[in-house]
Amino acid sequence: MSILWIKALHVFFMIAWMAGIFYLPRLFVYHAQTDNQSVRDQFKIMERRLWWFVTPFAFLTLIFGLWLIYSYGLAWFKISTWLHIKLLLVVALYGYHFYLLKLLKQFAVDNNQHSSRFYRVLNEAPVLVLLAIVCLAIVKTF
Template identity: 35%
Template sequence: MWDMITDILSDYYLWTKTLHIISVITWMAGIFYLPRLFVYHTESVKTGSETDTLFQTMEQKLLHVIMRPAMYSTWTFGLLLVFTPGIVDWLEIWPWVKAASVLTMTWFHFWLAARRIDFTEGRNSRTGKQFRMMNEVPTLLMFLIVFSVVLKY
């Protein structure tokens, strides 16, 4: 049975890899954009205004309609790649660096979701500067992930 599964994974490797890359690009677009929305929301919008409602709608849709499905598909296709024979050698360092970075990116995704709830409940306490600084987290993680996968360090 396991041989049949690994044969299927091997046969569809390029499809899985392609869908993984598309999912990652989509997820990362949201991961970069949502903190930016939070910056503008914090610095330019009065709580309870029509613009506040508009920002909350944009943030909610970005998070739930784009980012969440992209995160799930990134994880799904990534795990399928992990189980594809010959793709990952866990004796090397790079898959561990990538795994730790992806776990941290996932934590960041949920941190952003919690900040969105703060806005919804009118209790955001962070500044635009803090959101700008946090917006650097996915950039650093992206560098670690891409360099580890491409260079296999």
């Protein structure tokens, strides 16, 4: 497979993954605002399905990203400081992804510990990280 196909698939799966982890905390906002148990139960289903839908995209993003690094080679990897910074930010996104799972599990047992405002802030957090990742990958200033 050509490196351009690997790169295209990496970017595609990253976009699909980001769409999901931008939307899941938004569902948490609405879930935290309701007192209606039947609505809560519906949110639980939506949240669980969304998390399980986007998680394979997270793993495919990782697989194609590692494949890209392998394709470019060790010498390239060693001198690509921008990539080292990007990888640290990517690790933070994976931590965020699995933190969302922890929150999902709390909602699943009606043990939400946060306000809707908390989830609004949480919803915006990965936007800046994604901006930094995209800038690093495109501009490669380091």
